[in-house]
Amino acid sequence: MKEVGYFTHSDCMIHQMGYMHPESPMRLEAIDKELQSQGLILDLIQFESEPASLAQIKRAHSCEHVREIEQIGRNAVISGYSPIDKDTSMGPGSLRAALLAAGAGCLAVDHLIAGNIQRAFCATRPPGHHAEISLAMGFCLFNNVAVAALHAIEHHGLQRVAIVDFDVHNGNGTVDIFKNDERVMVCSSFQHPFYPNRHFDTLGDNLVLTPINAGSKGHAFRQKVERDFFSALDGFSPELLLISAGFDAHTEDPLGELNLIEDDYRWITSMINDIADRHSQSRIVSMLEGGYHLGALGRSVSAHIEMMLNG
Numbered sequence: 001m002k003e004v005g006y007f008t009h010s011d012c013m014i015h016q017m018g019y020m021h022p023e024s025p026m027r028l029e030a031i032d033k034e035l036q037s038q039g040l041i042l043d044l045i046q047f048e049s050e051p052a053s054l055a056q057i058k059r060a061h062s063c064e065h066v067r068e069i070e071q072i073g074r075n076a077v078i079s080g081y082s083p084i085d086k087d088t089s090m091g092p093g094s095l096r097a098a099l100l101a102a103g104a105g106c107l108a109v110d111h112l113i114a115g116n117i118q119r120a121f122c123a124t125r126p127p128g129h130h131a132e133i134s135l136a137m138g139f140c141l142f143n144n145v146a147v148a149a150l151h152a153i154e155h156h157g158l159q160r161v162a163i164v165d166f167d168v169h170n171g172n173g174t175v176d177i178f179k180n181d182e183r184v185m186v187c188s189s190f191q192h193p194f195y196p197n198r199h200f201d202t203l204g205d206n207l208v209l210t211p212i213n214a215g216s217k218g219h220a221f222r223q224k225v226e227r228d229f230f231s232a233l234d235g236f237s238p239e240l241l242l243i244s245a246g247f248d249a250h251t252e253d254p255l256g257e258l259n260l261i262e263d264d265y266r267w268i269t270s271m272i273n274d275i276a277d278r279h280s281q282s283r284i285v286s287m288l289e290g291g292y293h294l295g296a297l298g299r300s301v302s303a304h305i306e307m308m309l310n311g
């Protein structure tokens, strides 16, 4: 069994974007409940996240963006909800949660590099992969996985980091941040055409973008991901693998229109395990992105973590 860290913080629950918003604190409760009932929580080494520093976040974002989010977050403490776009807003607890979500990945990287754990899952929110260099959107304020990748490179001196994003939505923010950065390979599968409709055809030797038709099932998903991702990752030989782990391509998810099931998440996790075993001393940091059907989210995260432990 691998040593897997579980990074979370109770203050990630205080970020709220309004009544009935699908990106709700109940998502973390659903994950926790399923890990408890499966007994998996006992196999994980638990860590409390720490807030990212502004310097860590500025590796991925412009100073203006960080200043703006800080300002909106501070205003929300006084005035209640502050909208950013039609799906995204900040409430009184949002800035703290966003710093903890970005900090979880950095802390997980620190523990991995120190050899305390081999793999990590960050159960944090808000998610991050839609946040571009200077733009918060799609429930995302800071790009957590990008901040973690740049922490591994610029603080720990790694030279090649890969990000695998299997959320139903394209990781446009991650592509935006790394589109001219050969140190990071970004592999993103996504329903297309679909939200966010940004950076789905951006070109670069380090970008592997895999559109998937609405209505596709696991078989088509596996075929395309296997064709596109794994030889590219083998060629790149990452020293660390990061995952933008969104579970909204699940067939029960109310936002996505792909038809994956828990077994598909087991499959992709085991494929990523193999790449990590070959190139990165098994090191994987997986960070929660989407997933909005509470039951399916709990079961899918559970399947993903079970494979990280045992694969």
Ligand SMILES: [Zn+2]
Residues within 6 Å of the ligand: 167, 168, 169, 246, 248, 289, 290, 291
């Ligand atoms: Zn998503």
